[in-house]
Amino acid sequence: MGQEKIEIDYDRVDVARIMDQIKERIAAEAGAEPRSSGSEAAPIPELDFTAGQGRMRRVLLKLMSPFRPLVKLLILPVDEEHRRTVLILDHTNRRLDRLIAEVERDRRVTIERLDRLREYVKLLHHLCHNLVIEMSKLKIEEEALKTKTRIMEKDFEFLGKREKALEKELLK
């Protein structure tokens, strides 16, 4: 496979280092695409347009011999074109197989990431919601405290006046 060996110090095993190496190896593998996609494509049979029954074939070839130049002229380009088309189709099939494998792999990775993101978004949503509630409550509390302070200020003022009035009465 040509994979790099994971280096481990068995006397002092370090999980973080091992995991870093594993992640690097996986990333390198993913980067080394295309892999063995050729083996996934269907094999193309060799085409032999001259194959046929032994004696019958020879008789037919003899009979046809005067027309051979004409037949060659008409058939050969078709054969060549057919061969090339098959090759192009084969190549296209291999590419398609590889692309499908890539799309499938990406799809799986994306679904996993989306699942995680969905969970994070859900948590964030709750967090935001709860923050808003908390802020609203604090605002209400602040208003109540302000009102309380105003009342206390008035009480204090009143008590001051009362104190002065009492002092006056006492000093009379």
Added chain:
Amino acid sequence: MKIAFVVQRYGLEINGGAELHCRWVAEHMKKHAEVEVLTTRAADYISWKNHYTRDVEAINGIRVRRFPVSRTRNPERFGRLQDWLLRHEHREADELRWLDEEGPMAPGLIQFLKDSEKAYDYFFFFSYRYYHSYWGVKAVPRRSILVPTAERDPVVGLRIFQDLFRTPRAIIYNSVEERKMINDVSRNEHVPGDVVGVGTEVPGRYSGEAFRRKHSLPGPYILYLGRIDENKGCHKLFEYFVRFKRESGSEVKLVLAGSTVMQIPSHPDIVYLGFLGDEEKFDALDGAEILVMPSFYESLSMVTLEAWALGRPVLANALCDVLKGQCLRANGGLYYETYPEFRETLSLLLSSPELRRGLGDNGRRYFQANYAWDVIENKYLALLDRLEKEKGA
């Protein structure tokens, strides 16, 4: 000192994470203080139906007071309400209605807390999201210590819980990530707290060989322990494992143990053993090459700690920040986010016994340093000591 542990369910047969966590801590703390448990009569966490009949009983030397659940849960109605709540803007009253629907609604327990506040020095509330914790912490805020056991679950962002996280006298977190998440959603940094977690009871004897013989598992296997559920990431585990088998031709098997709420794929190398008892669970861990933890949401993962206690490496889902953080802190396991990472990490672990041994040893050391029972007890005692000093000051 008299302390009470307040939890939604309590009993020897209850294996749930927070409930078992509570029981183990209570049983260890009885050496240091007078311990009581205040709980409901429910045994089933779906319906909260009253199951236990006695008001007071002793379990492993601890007095347990049980209070009746006044309303059972209607799972469909609760599910609809939760769905609506998480998708729409709403008021605090809607969240309180959701809390009532979730239950276990035990007003007798809350009244008892109010009436007996002075009889106890501290109340430890386990699981932040249930009725008993929300109303209980509000009933006795200055004596309450919350053990939230919170996962990265959308309900953690509900408004009512922000108040809850700011109210108790102290908070005991399960992990650094849990503390950060709770700090982020509630800005409760001023509440004293510590990251403690929980220990585990490792039996004196366990044998992976016996487990392999019993279940005819001669070759290597990776183990998943816990509820087999999509919420625990099992669907991804099955998908990745089947693909790994197809591509690698490895002889490894996936062994599953626990209750199931989803369809397990029919595959010759996926072996489902049903629910295992505690002893057999440790046998299974001992025989496994790796413990796999595919869960997306975990508050601590006791089973991961159990694997490390036995020196077994872990392969965890990196999308769960707690599991990834634990693997990095312990240097006791690898993690994956995608299939290529799953393939590479699993191949590496299976092909290298030295790596498995190294990770397992690191995990064991991390467990001993942070989750051995004396460490856990000392952290609880240090927090109580700190609160006592603050009270006296």
